[in-house]
Amino acid sequence: MNKQLRVLFIGTYVPKECGIATFTSDLLNSVLGENNDVHCEVIVLSDPSETYNYPEEVVFQIRRDRIEDYYSAADYINQSGADIVCLQHEFGLFGGDAGDYIFALLSGINKPVITTMHTVIREPDPEYRASTEKLIRYSEKLVVMSQSAVNMLKEVYKAPEDKIELIFHGVPDYPFNNCSKYKKMLNLKGAPLILTFGLLSQNKGIESVLEALPGVVSQYPDLIYLVLGATHPMVKKINGESYRHYLENKVSELGLENNVVFHDKFVEKEELCNYILASDIYASPYLSREQIVSGALTYAMGMGKAIVSTPYWYAQEMLSENRGLLVDFGDTDGFKKSLLYLIENPEECNGMRKKAYDFGRKMTWKNVGKEYNTVFDKALKNYNTHPGIQNRFNFLPIQLPEIKLDHLKLLTDDVGIIQHTNFGIPARRYGYSTDDVGRALVALTQLIDSQKKAEEFRRLITTYMSFLEHAQTDTGHFHNFMSYKREFLDEKGSEDTLGRAIYGLGHVVSCPYLSKNIRTLANTLISKSRQEIKNLGSPRAKAYTMCGLYEMLRAGVDADEFESVFNSRRDTVKSIDSLVDKDNFESIFITHADSLVDLYEANHKEDWNWFEPTVTYSNAKLSESLLLAYNYTKDRTYRKIGLATLDFLTEIQWRGDFFDLVGNHGWYSYNGKIPLFDQQPIEAGYLTQAYISAYEIAHERKYLELAKYSFEYFLGRNRLRTVMYDYSTGGVFDGLGSDGMNCNQGAESVICFLMALSSLNKHTNEPIIVAFQPKVSDGGLQKKKSLLSINQEE
Known part of the structure; x- marks a missing residue:
């Protein structure tokens, strides 16, 4: 038996009062009428001000001026099982300059596209010429409805003759009558x-x-x-x-x-x-x-x-x-x-x-349907023989970039790190942030592997430690924002700011190549914060703090108290309240880990393996902190939840060949849709770190592969196929929005890039054999089970 051909039409559609809507409907019915082995569906372009009761064949709606909808539609098409996409093209149907939003869709699909061109311009303005030329490249076949259009495509746009098909506009078949x-x-x-x-x-x-x-x-x-x-x-x-x-x-x-x-x-x-x-x-x-x-x-x-x-x-x-x-x-x-x-x-x-x-008579819909079916067959055979998209990311480098600190040094003065830039130039009016300084200490200490490297970074680390010492309040919390005039702009920063400071200080304490004075100061600052970090409420602040304390505990601080605390926790039926009065860092570390477990147990469902009802920011850091808790305590509950939640992040963000990071334009709530923009590079950096931790703990090759893929987000493995790393300066662009890349290069972006790169560099000698095929997320269109059930045995 022949496989049923599945055709997905894109255009306006009835009951919208529009000529192309009527045309799309008539064309669909003529294709169906001439071939019993065809299944047809429609993606419609809509205006938010209009509401229609569309028929059942309409399976997806694109809001004309919302570019994220075009990206979501591309994901839908790739997962739909469609064999052919039949696009009705008229510049005004789509958003953007000369309707160029449609290329957000066309560039992301792996199906042959048959484009019916309702307009061809003989003397186009530059933007219309560019749009038409791109349309020609993305289309397997171009259907036009007159010989004049055929001639224009060949003469004005140099379209390949074998791409062009002349099929007349359809008409109903009525007998010749008087009036x-x-x-x-x-x-x-x-x-x-x-x-x-x-x-x-x-x-x-x-x-x-x-x-x-x-x-x-x-x-x-x-x-x-x-x-x-x-x-x-x-x-x-x-x-x-x-x-x-x-x-x-x-x-x-x-x-x-x-x-x-x-x-x-x-x-x-x-x-x-x-x-x-x-x-x-x-x-x-x-x-x-x-x-x-x-x-x-x-x-x-x-x-x-x-x-x-x-x-x-x-x-x-x-x-x-x-x-x-x-x-x-x-x-x-x-x-x-x-x-x-x-x-x-x-x-x-x-x-x-x-x-x-x-x-x-040549133009009756019956004849038009036959001709389109013939074109579909030809295009599909040709596409299967010579696929239009084999590897969308074949431009990626084979080797990881070298460590380059030029941009980080450019942002650093004798006070701290300038937060933001304008087109890569430090923008002093934004001042400094403890958030950036804390994470910069993480990035630098991860890169130090010798006394020589420590000496090379001494000025940077001394500057950052001096900033944190000055930013710490009397209670042990930290100011976050400082103006360029060296005036703090807040009474104290958020709990996340405190956590990020501890994150960096913990890495300083654990770095054996740094001077004793610097490590002692870091330990002193953490000790002064003991009561503040003990009473944290924010899950991410706890995760950051745990990552810092892990490094500190790993270095031997408070180790003498750990055994009794941990055994007490295991062997009694008392609640974790019994540990709250203990001020040692191990008990704080375990208390925070257990609170994340409780948070997970309160919010996870069969198809939602997460700590909260919404996936927001710094997500992978939550999973990583529990993996580190397992590594330190060997409590398998931490391991299970850490891997389950990390796999959940993979499930909702991996698209089969690139990561779509949860955008901050609305976040991703249970039973909601994943916002595509604005995507922040810090999420890719944290994912890379978490995957490396998972690989080191679970010894599963897929995590090393995913770490490579998530890091390559910076190098162009992203939805827009945009390289975010500046190889000449070491700067990293600040994010991906619906209108393209944010051309500024702030401190957070370059720091998270360096953190990810140093984590991945530890395993550069281990070959990555691409055997892992992670589940492709549906972008929130429907719920799926997680990759790892929390009850699954290791």
């Missing part, structure tokens, strides 16, 4: 009845016909000119009904009140066809020559109407060989003469109608 039956059905008068239909906009040129009518009406007073259609929604939104009012005023000025009827309504397809069949003459007075297709003209031809049109490109081609009459743009006298000719020469008019009707 009287349908006039009676609709209770229409008019001898003759002239029709112009479609969404009303100034480009319609209806005033050209109105100005021609007095000379025709004088001879045929029963003539009716019916203008059928509501005002285009976008026109109405911007200009209201000004064009309609202009036309109505012109009717009054010309004395045509008895001969012109405005039917202000969007009619459904069946009713529209009845109006066309009832008319004697179809008028198409468009003002723009660059009209490469017209559904209205196509319908009029396919139903055998006598046609008078301006010579836009589509009309010139379709009405050649005496299938209609052409009148120059704005030629009022030409319209008058053409209308009179058709009225007064019924035999010639009927012959013209028959030629148009016969040509229209």
Whole structure:
């Protein structure tokens, strides 16, 4: 049995009142009607101000001006099982310059794309040329509806000829009829009845016909000119009904009140066809020559109407060989003469109608459906033979970058680290932050592997230690923000600030290559903070503190008290309250670890292995802190929860070949959707550190592979395929937003990069064989079970 072909259409869709919406619906039905082995679904472009009750084939909606929706749609397509994507392209359908938001979708999918081009511009502005050229590159096939469009693609855009397919705009298949039956059905008068239909906009040129009518009406007073259609929604939104009012005023000025009827309504397809069949003459007075297709003209031809049109490109081609009459743009006298000719020469008019009707048999939706199915088959075979996207990240370097501290040194003066930059230049007005200084100590101490390296970093570390000594308050907490004038801007920082300071100080205490004076000062500052860190409430502050205390305890501080505390905890049924009164660092370390366990137990569900009902910031640091707690205590509860939550972060952020970090534009709540932006590089750095800890504890190769992938986020393995690391300076760009990369290079970004790089460097001699295939997240579209159940045995 042949596998069912799955086609996913992208465009506007009924019941939206829009020509492309109708076209997409008709095309889908024609494809289905000609092939029983096809399954069709639709992704629609929508306007937030509009709400529609879409039919069941609509499976996803893209808000036109929300670029994150285009990225989410790409994820949906990749997981949907679709074989072919059929895109309806018109620049105005999509957000961005010249509709370039669509490339956020096209660049991220691994399916062949068949693009129906509803507009091709002969003399494009630069942004439209660039957009069209990108569209050509991303499309396996380009479907256009006229030979003029074929020629333009080849001549203006140098599109490969084998990519281009000419398939006419579809039309319903009606028999060749006279008009009287349908006039009676609709209770229409008019001898003759002239029709112009479609969404009303100034480009319609209806005033050209109105100005021609007095000379025709004088001879045929029963003539009716019916203008059928509501005002285009976008026109109405911007200009209201000004064009309609202009036309109505012109009717009054010309004395045509008895001969012109405005039917202000969007009619459904069946009713529209009845109006066309009832008319004697179809008028198409468009003002723009660059009209490469017209559904209205196509319908009029396919139903055998006598046609008078301006010579836009589509009309010139379709009405050649005496299938209609052409009148120059704005030629009022030409319209008058053409209308009179058709009225007064019924035999010639009927012959013209028959030629148009016969040509229209090629364009029936039945034939169009057959031709699209043929193109789908050709494109799919060609794509499977020569896939369009093999490896989206084949530009990544083979080796890790060398350690480069130029940018960190640039940000550091004799006080501390300037927090932010403008385009890589230190922005002094933002001052300094304890958060950055604490983590910078972590990054530097991880890089010290000899006395020589310690001496090289001595000035930086001394400056940072001096800053923390000055920032510590009388209670042992820390100020966070200091202005460039060396004035602290807060009474004390957040609990996270305290945790980050302890994180850095703990690494200083444990670094054997640093001087005794520096290590003693670090120990003194931590000891002064003992009561503050003991009473922390913030989970992340606890995690940071645990990471710092782990290094301190590993270095032997308070080790003599640990055994009794830990045995007491294991062997009694008392709650952890029994440890609260103990001030030693081991008890604080264990108390915080147990509180994270409690937090996990209170919030995790079958499909939500996390500490809180929302995934926010510094996420992997929570998992890592429990892994370190296991490494120190060998309590397997910490190990299980640490790995389970880290695997959960993998599940929700890994896309099969890159990480989509949870954005801070709303965070990710249970039963919600993952916000794609703004993504912060610190999350990639922390993930790398946590994966390395998991690899060292669990000895599973997948964690080393994931550490490499998460680190490569900085090097371009991200949604935008944007390199965030500046190889020339060692700077790191500050994040990924919906409008691209943040071009500033602040302290936090370069510090977390150095922390991740030093963690990964410890295992550079261990070959990474890509055997791990992590579960691909659905980006919040549906819930899935975690990679590791908390009850799973090791």
